[in-house]
Amino acid sequence: MNPSLQTIYVDADACPVKSEIVEICEFVNMKMVFVSSYAHTLTLPASVKVVTVDNEKEAVDLFLMNHAKKGDICVTQDHALASILLSKGVRTLSPRGMVYQEDTITQMLDARYLSQKQRRMGGKTKGPKPFRHEDRVKFIEQLRKIVAGT
Incomplete structure (x- = not known):
C-alpha cells in the first residue's frame, strides 16, 4: 500500500517512540494522527495532527476505534484496542516493536485477563x-517494514 494514502494513528499518552514515528512517517510522506487526553501535553512538529480527547478512561481508544480504517497503522500498548483494530484490518504494533497478530491476540488477552483477576x-x-x-x-x-509493505 502507498504510505501517502495511509494514516498512522498513535495512542500517544505514554508512547515512548513519538520522535521515531515522526521521522519515519515524514520520510515517506505518511499522514500522522497522535491522540492523547487533556492530561497529556504533546509537543510535535506541524506535520503531525494532534487530537486531544476527554480525560475519560477509554476516550483515546474510542477515538482510534472510530477513525482508524482498513490499511491504516496504529501504535498502541493496549492489547484490547489492538484486538479490535486488527479485526478492522488495521496493522497494529506496540512501541516495543511487537506486531499484533490475529492468531496470537486471544492468548495475549487471556493472559491480561488472568493478571487482572489475580x-x-x-x-x-x-x-x-x-x-x-x-x-x-x-x-x-x-515500523519501517510495515510502512514499506513487507
Whole structure:
C-alpha cells in the first residue's frame, strides 16, 4: 500500500517512540494522527495532527476505534484496542516493536485477563519491563517494514 494514502494513528499518552514515528512517517510522506487526553501535553512538529480527547478512561481508544480504517497503522500498548483494530484490518504494533497478530491476540488477552483477576483478588503481578534501547531499535525496524509493505 502507498504510505501517502495511509494514516498512522498513535495512542500517544505514554508512547515512548513519538520522535521515531515522526521521522519515519515524514520520510515517506505518511499522514500522522497522535491522540492523547487533556492530561497529556504533546509537543510535535506541524506535520503531525494532534487530537486531544476527554480525560475519560477509554476516550483515546474510542477515538482510534472510530477513525482508524482498513490499511491504516496504529501504535498502541493496549492489547484490547489492538484486538479490535486488527479485526478492522488495521496493522497494529506496540512501541516495543511487537506486531499484533490475529492468531496470537486471544492468548495475549487471556493472559491480561488472568493478571487482572489475580490483582483483584489481592495478588501481585509483574509490571512491564523497562523500555530499553533494543525495544526502540526493534520498533523502528518493524515500523519501517510495515510502512514499506513487507
